[in-house]
Amino acid sequence: MTSMTYSTDNLTNYYAAIQTAGKLRSPMHAQRWSRGVLKTLGINLDRGTKKKLARALPNELAADLTRVFWLAHFRNAGQTQYEFLNQVSRRCGNSDPDFARYPTTAVFHEIKALAGKEVSDAVAKALSPDMRKMWEAA
Numbered sequence: 514m515t516s517m518t519y520s521t522d523n524l525t526n527y528y529a530a531i532q533t534a535g536k537l538r539s540p541m542h543a544q545r546w547s548r549g550v551l552k553t554l555g556i557n558l559d560r561g562t563k564k565k566l567a568r569a570l571p572n573e574l575a576a577d578l579t580r581v582f583w584l585a586h587f588r589n590a591g592q593t594q595y596e597f598l599n600q601v602s603r604r605c606g607n608s609d610p611d612f613a614r615y616p617t618t619a620v621f622h623e624i625k626a627l628a629g630k631e632v633s634d635a636v637a638k639a640l641s642p643d644m645r646k647m648w649e650a651a
Contacts, residue, residue: 524571525540527547527574527623527627528540528543528544529543530619530622530623531620534615534618534619534622535617535618535620536612536615536616537616542616543616545605546601546605546616546617546619546620547577547616548577548605549601549604550616550617550620551574551578551620551624552577552581553597555578555579555581556581556588557588557589557592557597557640557641557644558639558640559588559639562635562636562638562639563578563579564579565632566624566628566632566635566636567579569627569629569632570624570627571627574624574627591641591642591643592640592641592643593641593643593644594614594643594644595610597617597644597647598610598611598613599613601613601617617647618647618650619651621648621651625648625651633648
């Protein structure tokens with residue numbers, strides 16, 4: 514996968530990269546999956562790491578990461594990749610966690626490119642060991 518540069522107010526290239534790498538049909542699908550992955554990631558990060566990542570992202574993406582509500586949610590320190598992909602899949606209106614691996618990996622890759630190494634390492638450290646592998650491989 515190749516990373517592109519994005520202006521903070523135009524994420525067309527960001528969504529195009531996710532559409533291609535995520536095997537999605539349209540930019541609207543890429544936007545839906547990006548939002549779903551970021552919201553699911555947001556409920557699985559501690560507050561400090563989430564803020565650090567949000568500051569490194571364009572406003573639209575930062576809002577997707579930080580503006581998520583989950584009643585009485587406790588982070589799952591042992592969350593598996595399958596559990597995460599299942600949550601993302603359901604949030605995006607899909608029922609196949611196996612397919613969710615493609616757009617999730619694409620979103621992770623693009624987010625890591627936007628955030629930089631230091632923030633990316635902080636996110637990896639905050640994730641469960643199984644999710645950390647997926648984040649680092651993206």
